[in-house]
Amino acid sequence: MSNEQIHAIVQDSLIGYQYLQKISLAERASLMHAIADEIEALGDELIQAAHAESALPLPRLQGEKGRTVNQWRSYANAVKTGIYAEARIDKGDGAAKADIRKYNKGIGPVAVFGASNFPFAFSTAGGDTASAVGAGCSVIFKEHPGHPNTSKIMAGAIAQGIAKFGAPAAVFGYVEGAAHAVGEALVLHPAVKAVAFTGSFRGGKALFDLGAQRQEPIPVFAEMGSVNPVFALPNYLAENLEAFATQYVGSLTLGVGQFCTNPGLLIAVKSEALDAFKERLETEVKKVAEATMLHEGIAQAYAQAKGKLSSQPDVALIAEGLSSDSSQAVAALYSTSATTFLANAVLGEEVFGPTGLLIECDDEAQLIAVLQALGGQLTITFAATVADIQQQADLFALAQEKCGRLLFNGMPTGVEVVYAMQHGGPFPSTTDSRFTSVGPDAVKRFLRPLSFQNWPNEFLPLELQDENPLAIERVVDNNRTV
Amino acid sequence: MSNEQIHAIVQDSLIGYQYLQKISLAERASLMHAIADEIEALGDELIQAAHAESALPLPRLQGEKGRTVNQWRSYANAVKTGIYAEARIDKGDGAAKADIRKYNKGIGPVAVFGASNFPFAFSTAGGDTASAVGAGCSVIFKEHPGHPNTSKIMAGAIAQGIAKFGAPAAVFGYVEGAAHAVGEALVLHPAVKAVAFTGSFRGGKALFDLGAQRQEPIPVFAEMGSVNPVFALPNYLAENLEAFATQYVGSLTLGVGQFCTNPGLLIAVKSEALDAFKERLETEVKKVAEATMLHEGIAQAYAQAKGKLSSQPDVALIAEGLSSDSSQAVAALYSTSATTFLANAVLGEEVFGPTGLLIECDDEAQLIAVLQALGGQLTITFAATVADIQQQADLFALAQEKCGRLLFNGMPTGVEVVYAMQHGGPFPSTTDSRFTSVGPDAVKRFLRPLSFQNWPNEFLPLELQDENPLAIERVVDNNRTV
Structure with missing residues (x-):
């Protein structure tokens, strides 16, 4: 798309945003359910398109579709409770001390970039789109070049839901074009007030830098993955080595290892149990079938990263998975010493795919040294x-x-869509550790507070009116009340 | 201070941070009250030091001291309720669906930069320091070159409160040195995880850029002021012009105009009432006594900015305040047309001091055009x-x-320290519109969520344990409970 087309879509998005700002929380929730209904009603066409574009198996895609619908519905339900309005009322004293009331409103139009590895749940109609709408923000979605057909089908369902509800189409804008310039134009547009992204470190960091360097800097929420270390501690390992080897290799190779929460590093102290555990790991890895990755580009990057890891000094192969066809991704597990790991930063880099590295520590002090050497992570697991x-x-x-x-x-793979989920972590796993991109709390990313001082009741948003017409929890004169 | 000294102080700060992470919310609140006690006990020495360094009148300083104590106490009380823990518990099903629990923890050591215009409330022991400690973060304070003696007395009180409570001194670190390099070294230190600043656009934006460009980007909360437009609407103006002229000029010149919320722009539609209002404004401005500004540098900047404004084409003087001594700041009010204003960006720049600009609009459409031309503001006022x-x-x-x-x-001057206060706004008034720097909610700036999955109760933070030992509100299985 040309810059002019992108500009027109973003300008239009302001109309969608203004509309979302005017309707009530309950209406916003109804709109979200209307969109969920349309996604739910999509049939085989969607699943087949995604299967063709991503090579993900049909049952996984069916499951992911259900999760996507659930995201819209659970975020809608949370929004309706008013939990994200965080309404505060200080009534003052009718004289010098003012009546001040604050609530959270949408920050403005949000640009959303889809991820390749979740063509439904983290793409067009994914969690970022659902949470932005939940915050009362219009969305301009940047099509993912890996699954344009899937994306267009999903965009059609969103548009249908919006139309059936009676909202303006501009609530959801759609931008096509694989060139980096398209995404850049979107992030740099003055009317865009926040950005959400899930993908590679390079892509996410580039968008973050663009957002920070704008004349008006904006928040860029980029989830960029991590190596998700698993610490296998001595007592646990001694008692559970067989089951744990199965569990670990299962998680490492689940979905061809194409998860942000893939447990790429396994860390343990040398012991007899660890030697036995390594044998079990070897057995388990050798059973893993080769598999097709999301796209050719990802498969090539995996082969390269695996090759780079295996060619580092003092890195030994524990085992590889089954292999017959060179176009398929083969699982692998390597091992190295903590001393080697600490001396070579390459060994801490994420390999996106079904490859792991076992780090053998001389003692417990090295467990801490290894963790200290790592950057921020989405998850850390203790097998303990x-x-x-x-x-x-x-x-x-x-x-x-x-x-x-x-x-x-x-195991860290499997990210539940619940209030208590934190899917986010210190840099470089994300650009902002203060927010989650999964669970209803993802809505918080797109809100900002606005205070009203001494306003007549009739002009206040419903969230702040005397009668509490939305029946939401509020802090009134320092006390929580409903 | 040398980089080595700064490094040592920041490293030490990690000990303070770890301590604050370990104590309970109630203990953290008690520590904050202990610090408040020591500030409250400070006597004439503090007030005289601040008076000598800032030229602020004694009653104002007494009031500001009270406000500062109140900030520590009200933030402590809010923290103790657990409102900022935002505890969420999803108990799962004991099988495939995991038990997940999330709460907000401190983000890490915070660097705080003091403001010149509030030597107590926005400086050493000011709201940024109080809210960072409230979040469980240690603070490294960068001394303000405008009031080093005041700052050291206040730091002594904080240290005394910390010692009496029995916390490690490293909860509060203190860095001296007027050079920009000192502040830069602090912001660039890898152990510093957030920055709070109140002051000029230039200073705040420079720190923001440093924070964003670090290898690990960190949030920089810079409150950089604004012109705080006041819209005097027709019906109101016709009915209230005398009282409103007094009120506006009072707010414009309060504290020698040295507030971030100073109402620098006054906007109205041309009318007979506006002509009469201008006469009243003239009378009021002429009564305003000249006064000493905070520092020589600020006085010079004020004179320059005022000179620049007055020399713009089609800007007319309505009136100046009393003047006898050229070292004193003289109040002034200018007028211009909306057409002129819209054509000259200089007219929208903040003049830090008691100078305002009346913008006369041809019609109501120009009211909107003027507002559209303005950047983000801390406050907007309707006299209506x-x-x-x-x-x-x-x-x-x-x-x-x-x-x-x-x-x-x-009037926007006077920022109450209450839950409902939003002191912050879209860029360029601050670098992050999503947070406030005044009121207990300022604590939120320094928190990040952490989820625990399937942990035995004994290892969970108190906020998340089954028994709810802190008796805080939590969302448990989608329901708010206490």
Whole structure:
């Protein structure tokens, strides 16, 4: 698309934004359910298009479609409660002390960039779009070059939902074009007030820099992935090595390893149990079938990153998965010593795909040294018993500074769409650790507070009127009330 | 201070941060009250030091000291309620659906830069320091070159409060040195995770850029002031011109005009009432006594900015205040047409001091054009009747997109320290419209969420334990509960 076309779409988006600012929270929630209805009603055409464009298996796509619908509905329900309005009322004293009332409103039109690895849940009608609309912001979506047909079908469902509800079409704008210049024009447009992105570090950081360097800087929420270290602690490993090897390799290779939360690093202290564990890992990895990645570009990048990792000094192969066809991605697990890892930053880089690295530490101090050397992470997992955590208090404390989600056992793949989810973490896993991109709280990214001082009741937004017509929780004169 | 000294102070600050992360919300609140006690106990030495360094009158300084104590206490009380923990618990199903719990923790050590115009409330022990500690973050304070003695006395009180409470001294670090390099070293230190600043656009934007360009970008909350337009609407003006002239000139010249919320622009439609109003404004401005500004540098900048404004084409003087001594700041009010204003960006620049500009519009459409031409504002004020607002729905809607606080009558100077206060606004009034720097909600700037998945109760922070030992409000399985 030309800059003129993009400009026209963004200008139009202001009409959608103004509309969303005027309707009530309940109406906004109804609009979101109307969009969810249309997505839900999409049939085989959508699934087949996504399958053709992403190589993702049909059951996975069916599941992802359900998740996408659930995102719209659960965010709508949360928005309707008024939890994100954060209404505060200080009534003053009718004299010198003013009546001041504050609520959160939408920040303005939001530019959303889709991710390749979730063509539904993190793309056109994904969580970023749903949470921006939930915040009362119009969206201008930048089509992902990896799945344009899927994207257009989904955009059609959104447009249908908007039309059936009776909202202006400009609530959702759609921008085509694979060139970087298209995305840049969008981020640099003065009417765009925030950006959401999920993808590579390079892409996300470039958008962040553009946003920060605008004449009017804007927030850019880029989720850029991480290596999601898993610490296999001694007591746990001794007791669970078989089941844990199966679980770890399963998570590492799930979805051909194409998740931001893929557990790329496995870290343990040398022991007899670890040697036995390595044997189990070897067995498990060898069972993993080769598989097709999302796109040719991703497959090539995977092969390159895997090759780079395997060619580093003192990195040994534990095992590779099954392989017969060179166009397919083959799983692999490598090992190295903590001393080697600490001396070579390449070993901490994310390999997007089903390849992991086991780091063998001489002692528990090296567990901490390895974690200290890592950048911010979406997740950190402890495969641990209660006794392990008691013995590793410093590691546990440090892990809380390094990630957005901390797991006790379990595996980081599988990001539940719930209030308590934090999908985000310190840089470089995201550009802003203060927000999540999954769960209803994702709405918060696109809000800003506005105070009204001494206004007659009739001019206040419903959230702040005396009668509390929306029946939302508010802080009134320092007390929480409904 | 040398870079080595700054480095040592920041490294030390991590100890203070770790301590604050470990104590409970109630203990954190007690620490804040202990600091407030010491500030409250400071006597004439503090007031005299500030008077000597800032030329601010003694009663104002007494009031500001009280406000500063109130900030610590009210933020402490808010923190103790758990409102900023935003605890969310999703208990899962004991099987595939995980138990996930999220709360907000401190983001890390915070660098705070003091403002010249509030040597207590926005400086060493000011709102930024109080809200950072309230978030569980240690502070490294950069001394303001305008009031080093005041600053050191205040730092002594903070240190005393920390010591009496039994917390490590490293909760509050203190960095001296007027050179820009000192502030830069602080913002660029990898252990610093956020920055708070109140002051000029140039200073704030420079810090913001430094923060964004770090290897690990960090949020920089810079409050940089604005021109705070006041729209005097027709019906109101016709009915209230005498009282309103007194009120406007009082606010414009309060504290020698040295407030971020100083109402520098007055905007009205030409009418007979406006002519009469101008006469009243003239009378009022002529009564304003000359006064000493905070520092020589500010006085010089004021004289320059005023000279620049007065020398623009088609800008007329309405009146100047009393003047006898050339070292003193003299109040002034100018007028121009909306057409002239719209053609000359210089006229929209902030003049820090007691100078205002009346913009005379040909019609109501020009009111909107003038507002559209302005950047983001801390405040916008309507001097209006109910009928005025009904007649100016578009202006009212646009104003909500342009500011952080919208006033119906009253004057923007006077920023109350309450939950409902939004002191912050779209760029360039601040670098981040999503947060306030006044009121307990200022604490939010320094928090980030952390999720715990499937953790045994004993390892969870108190905010998230089953028994809810802090008795805070939480969202449990989608319902708000206490």
